[in-house]
């Protein structure tokens with residue numbers, strides 16, 4: 001039996017796709033990019049994404065090409081990607097930001113036309129469906145993260161189309177895993193328990209502030225320090241996971257650890273509770289979707305009207321940064337803010353900038369990712385803080401097409 005196959009089997013049953021267990025979604029994405037893209041290939045992606053993913057793309061030796069996005073959900077807007085860009089990209093990577101689905105049907109169609117792979121980052125979107133089909137089953141491969149949905153702080157999957165590819169990727173994964181230590185396994189098992197203890201005891205605010213003061217957080221800002229000269233030096237070593245490890249491991253140092261039975265046993269228990277977790281997320285997402293701060297994208301309900309079981313609910317607010325700070329007083333630490341967009345953060349040396357960065361800048365600076373499991377507390381806090389709803393700028397009108405010249409008879 002291959003490593004992690006019991007956990008992978010659970011996911012295979014959910015998705016109907018072959019799955020490879022990985023210690024993190026970031027490792028799953030790295031495996032997919034290395035398997036299907038030659039070094040130097042150009043990958044279209046959203047600039048409203050975790051910086052860790054940018055470094056995964058760079059580590060795979062690829063050029064991240066930033067796409068225009070929708071101002072209501074931060075995901076790639078395929079219609080706004082210039083034809084000249086479509087003609088020169090070699091792959092597309094979705095985000096499914098906060099669990100809101102990418103425009104996968106359209107992206108899949110474009111990728112098929114161009115004969116390039118579509119990779120789905122489903123780290124935020126384990127339970128999201130599009131036309132009844134699970135996100136993560138539209139592309140050539142998809143990455144999932146257990147750190148997000150069941151708060152396990154470890155674990156991920158790569159879903160692929162067939163058993164032969166799965167076996168190849170299992171071998172590639174085994175080469176990248178580093179040996180576990182019992183101490184690291186214990187820490188990985190205890191950290192989620194400590195976190196829920198802090199929450200239950202209403203200690204979120206003092207613990208968070210203390211960590212801030214002691215410099216225990218890996219990021220001072222929403223983005224980690226780029227260390228541009230060191231990053232530039234790494235380019236000569238790409239593709240290489242090891243060279244980029246100082247950036248890729250941020251927030252999850254065990255991202256490539258070969259976890260032992262203790263961690264995997266805990267993950268199995270947590271995964272068994274996934275459906276209950278998703279049901280609670282749906283309830284919270286429905287509640288937050290009905291507030292004045294809800295992004296208009298939340299009104300696009302899937303068939304049947306049930307909301308997606310979101311990882312975070314995108315609320316759009318004025319003075320977002322002030323509100324984030326105030327929310328800590330109410331016991332809410334809202335992470336997963338991806339501001340500024342990756343092209344503003346990393347610059348043209350490391351990424352190809354978006355041809356139209358306006359929507360990404362607007363969305364990244366106004367979105368407040370709300371945990372649906374804390375929906376009532378967040379609604380109360382925002383009401384108390386008199387949070388002002390922000391409205392996405394209207395999309396620039398599409399220029400009217402020139403009427404076709406009548407054919408001469």
Ligand SMILES: Cc1ncc(COP(=O)(O)O)c(C=O)c1O
Nearest residue numbers: 024025026050123145147156252
């Ligand atoms: C959009 C996105 N994709 C992938 C990942 C990586 O997931 P993991 O922490 O399991 O490696 C993250 C992490 O936060 C993320 O936000």
